[in-house]
Amino acid sequence: MALAPRTTRRTAPQDAGTPVAGSPATDAEVSLEPGVQRRTLLGFVLGGATLIAAAPMGAGLVEPAAADGIPSVPQPPEIYDLNDFLSHAGLATSLLIKIVINEDGTASFELPRAEVGQGITTSTAMIIAEELDLPLDRVKVTLAPARPELLLNQLTGGSNTTISTYTPIRVAATVARGALLEAASVLLGDTVDQLVTKAGGIIEAPDGRQVEYGELAVAAAARQDREVQVELGERRTERRVVGTPQNRVDALEAVTGRKQYATDLQVPNAWPTMVCRAPTLNGKPLAVRNLAAVRRLPGVTHVEMFDFGVAVRARTFGQCIDAVRAIEADWEDGPVAGEDDASILEGLRRAQLPLPALPSLPLLRTVNQDFTFYFRSNSAMDTNSAIADVRSDGAEIWSGLKSPVVAQEQIAAMLGLPVSSVRVNVVQSGGSFGRRLFFDGAREAAQISQRMGVPVKLMWHRADDARAGRAHPMCTSRIRAAHTLGNVVAFQQSHTSIETDFRHGLGEALTAFAADLPAGLGNLAFSETVFTLTQEMPYNFGAVLQTLTEADQRFNTGSMRNIFSPDVRAASELMVDRLASEMGRDPYEFRRAFSKNARVTAVLDKVARAGQWGREMEPGTAQGISIHKEYKGATACLVEVDCRPETVNRVVRDAVTGPRVTKVVFAVDAGLIINPTGLEAQMQGGINDGIALALTSSLHLQGGHFVEASWDNYFYTRQWNTPPEVEVHLMPSDSPQPGGAGEAGVAATFAAVACAVARATGEMPTHFPINHLEPLAFEPKPFVPPIPPSPTNGLRLTY
Amino acid sequence: MPTQTFQLNGERVSVDVEDDVRLLWVLRDLLGVTGPKYGCGINVCKACTSHINGRAFNPCAVPVGELSADDEVTTIEGLPATAGADLHPMQEAWLNRDVAQCGYCQPGQIMAAVALVRKVQREGRAISDADLDGIRNICRCGTYTRIREAIREGEAAM
Numbered sequence: 001m002a003l004a005p006r007t008t009r010r011t012a013p014q015d016a017g018t019p020v021a022g023s024p025a026t027d028a029e030v031s032l033e034p035g036v037q038r039r040t041l042l043g044f045v046l047g048g049a050t051l052i053a054a055a056p057m058g059a060g061l062v063e064p065a066a067a068d069g070i071p072s073v074p075q076p077p078e079i080y081d082l083n084d085f086l087s088h089a090g091l092a093t094s095l096l097i098k099i100v101i102n103e104d105g106t107a108s109f110e111l112p113r114a115e116v117g118q119g120i121t122t123s124t125a126m127i128i129a130e131e132l133d134l135p136l137d138r139v140k141v142t143l144a145p146a147r148p149e150l151l152l153n154q155l156t157g158g159s160n161t162t163i164s165t166y167t168p169i170r171v172a173a174t175v176a177r178g179a180l181l182e183a184a185s186v187l188l189g190d191t192v193d194q195l196v197t198k199a200g201g202i203i204e205a206p207d208g209r210q211v212e213y214g215e216l217a218v219a220a221a222a223r224q225d226r227e228v229q230v231e232l233g234e235r236r237t238e239r240r241v242v243g244t245p246q247n248r249v250d251a252l253e254a255v256t257g258r259k260q261y262a263t264d265l266q267v268p269n270a271w272p273t274m275v276c277r278a279p280t281l282n283g284k285p286l287a288v289r290n291l292a293a294v295r296r297l298p299g300v301t302h303v304e305m306f307d308f309g310v311a312v313r314a315r316t317f318g319q320c321i322d323a324v325r326a327i328e329a330d331w332e333d334g335p336v337a338g339e340d341d342a343s344i345l346e347g348l349r350r351a352q353l354p355l356p357a358l359p360s361l362p363l364l365r366t367v368n369q370d371f372t373f374y375f376r377s378n379s380a381m382d383t384n385s386a387i388a389d390v391r392s393d394g395a396e397i398w399s400g401l402k403s404p405v406v407a408q409e410q411i412a413a414m415l416g417l418p419v420s421s422v423r424v425n426v427v428q429s430g431g432s433f434g435r436r437l438f439f440d441g442a443r444e445a446a447q448i449s450q451r452m453g454v455p456v457k458l459m460w461h462r463a464d465d466a467r468a469g470r471a472h473p474m475c476t477s478r479i480r481a482a483h484t485l486g487n488v489v490a491f492q493q494s495h496t497s498i499e500t501d502f503r504h505g506l507g508e509a510l511t512a513f514a515a516d517l518p519a520g521l522g523n524l525a526f527s528e529t530v531f532t533l534t535q536e537m538p539y540n541f542g543a544v545l546q547t548l549t550e551a552d553q554r555f556n557t558g559s560m561r562n563i564f565s566p567d568v569r570a571a572s573e574l575m576v577d578r579l580a581s582e583m584g585r586d587p588y589e590f591r592r593a594f595s596k597n598a599r600v601t602a603v604l605d606k607v608a609r610a611g612q613w614g615r616e617m618e619p620g621t622a623q624g625i626s627i628h629k630e631y632k633g634a635t636a637c638l639v640e641v642d643c644r645p646e647t648v649n650r651v652v653r654d655a656v657t658g659p660r661v662t663k664v665v666f667a668v669d670a671g672l673i674i675n676p677t678g679l680e681a682q683m684q685g686g687i688n689d690g691i692a693l694a695l696t697s698s699l700h701l702q703g704g705h706f707v708e709a710s711w712d713n714y715f716y717t718r719q720w721n722t723p724p725e726v727e728v729h730l731m732p733s734d735s736p737q738p739g740g741a742g743e744a745g746v747a748a749t750f751a752a753v754a755c756a757v758a759r760a761t762g763e764m765p766t767h768f769p770i771n772h773l774e775p776l777a778f779e780p781k782p783f784v785p786p787i788p789p790s791p792t793n794g795l796r797l798t799y
Numbered sequence: 800m801p802t803q804t805f806q807l808n809g810e811r812v813s814v815d816v817e818d819d820v821r822l823l824w825v826l827r828d829l830l831g832v833t834g835p836k837y838g839c840g841i842n843v844c845k846a847c848t849s850h851i852n853g854r855a856f857n858p859c860a861v862p863v864g865e866l867s868a869d870d871e872v873t874t875i876e877g878l879p880a881t882a883g884a885d886l887h888p889m890q891e892a893w894l895n896r897d898v899a900q901c902g903y904c905q906p907g908q909i910m911a912a913v914a915l916v917r918k919v920q921r922e923g924r925a926i927s928d929a930d931l932d933g934i935r936n937i938c939r940c941g942t943y944t945r946i947r948e949a950i951r952e953g954e955a956a957m
Binding site for chain 1: 816817819820821822823824825827828829831833834835836837838839840841842843844846851854855856857858859860861862865874875876879886890893894897898899900901902903904905906909914915918928931932933934935936937938939940941942943944945946947
């Protein structure tokens, strides 16, 4: 087998990026968009009281086509990845997004996506402010309610929001700007090409006369819809907003407690409601033995039984908690009753497929390793929650929803109402991490409201959110790699997983567009398609084969921040270190030598230099380094980890300590950077997720249920685990298009931490998190009642 | 049903509710004060952290009947007034560092940070890395790096 030299489509940036915090815009941020052809795009001015400019969601997208210089045996994501898919899923529809210019001189925009902390309301406002020459605070971005006509175009996932909306939003804003200039030309008596827009929403004539956008909002309005051709691109050489560090548009609301999440909304009569759930996962109630007594408890108004549990509505959530705890019910066991981690893992191993034969070559040496990744919870701070007001002739729902159109369709069908009678409001939510791709809370709230005949504010208890909420599935990753004569000639990775549920809209999109996927990908199951569209081995390792096999559909699963990549990449990067070691090469130098892609090499070089790769470390401490390529970008991470006994055995009450990551140096090339402050924040968050996956956070299945019922059971990274030193480098990029950010920080960090632990301890970890098989660090809370009592000792714990 | 009376953000409030209802629900469900968030209800996540008589506490773990009429409860909504400003210096620091992502835990984080700074100031010292490591408030977005930066910045202005 010959190893063909690979050419890449892009050259490396001149130099690496600089840490972003507080630094001025870099050259790349203020440059033109090199290589961008001037493109004529279609927009609209729509009839309305004030100016409404619109663009089709698919604006600017082109059908996928193989470009010159693609490597001879590329993996699918190199040509067409999940982001392309998510963007192209919107091509078939000519759905419009609209920017409205208001008489007060502001622009408003309803974003058909969910803001869950990732910062898209801010970045979207920045894109509009840039094109319209408006100050950021005069652009109002809100979240659109479910718009059924948007079909698959209202799905927030895959870190694809900015990738898919960047051009359409620019088109709409450019249309708006053009219409304002036209209206100004009538008013000022000058031709459009003599007028200029000035920062602050002002249009100026050559003689200095000015008119403000607000004064033109009505004049620029159209009586009927009309098409407009616009050109995007080199309007000026300097970006004023895009690429500059901007704070979140909702930051003030967040720090003053004014930002509202679903359970903060005051909907008349939507009283607190909670659910008593089964002692085994997905068990069902058969009967409530003390129904009358529970209904008489203080504050309780309603108690009703559903297949998912027994719902209680009361004056306060505190009284709901007491009532849930008082319920005495008979339960039918759930589908995994009696099972535990070991039995589920055994089932997974039975489902594993044999690895294909290796090429027959002289002096071939192989390395093999199996890795296990246990269940992890994607529970956010803001638990599954929703307000539902279901009447006989219609319903209204409020919830944090990343797939509101599917939620609306399914809830309408469940309630027996036409879709048009169910309004689904998308509320900002307190985190997602994959959780809000589903609408478990909204579905239950709608059922409860319908049965009780009153509005309800449903909130899952933390214990339920961790135990019965969705989890990232347990999986195994088997790797076999072969090398000879200084080259890696084959790299096989066979990933076997409990099924990941994609039936939230992405699944529907895959069904609808399966035929359009290249290379026969449409024949694969949902998960296999997502796996194939996201997994890319960023090395020239000869015959690379990565496959996914799924088994077991009995769990409540979903993807968790970065879907398959953290596990796949941690396993493969550990094997990269082993290959380097076998071949007598340094981990950084080895990665560099085999890197397939210049952008990847550039971020790798950046962290190696900035993080002083190879510096002398104390025994028991070590560096680890890794790379990852996804979301139209590239990432690299260098960590230092301390595995010395005095660190590992630190005592913090009700906590897991263990190895401490003491330093992280991270580099990301995310293409065109919209908001460096937000991009850095997403990397910092992803770093803590990667550390949790490697070291501390997992769910334990025991006796048919997950035992973790609290943040002091499920050990997401805490202050005593977080690295005291974190450095994020944002690479300058010549890309005219933004990449994805929300999930991009996780995979490389997980992999780097795993590699560092292996190097510090001399032993490669083969299951994750590394503490999973140690005795539980907590006393599991009872399953009956399913939620813990509210404490009473708060006044003795003040500080 | 008993009437519960206490001081909330500088004003005397009275509300009719059973003694054993935890203060968090009295604030959120009955008084509409939603800055303190629910994240666990068992005094673990600390998302509801507020102040009682100037000290940090978690209203999810306090039966409202335990409060007396003179007890001063301060939630994030009342924090700026304690500094006699539109925003408390710790909130300013939070804005400066653009700490919040989803924002859900941040009112609790800020209230905890203010109490921590006051505590070390009472002890006549400055915030240490160990103090920061000891903060139990969880942030599932992983904003810990900026939280640590903001606390040190806020401390300097307090």
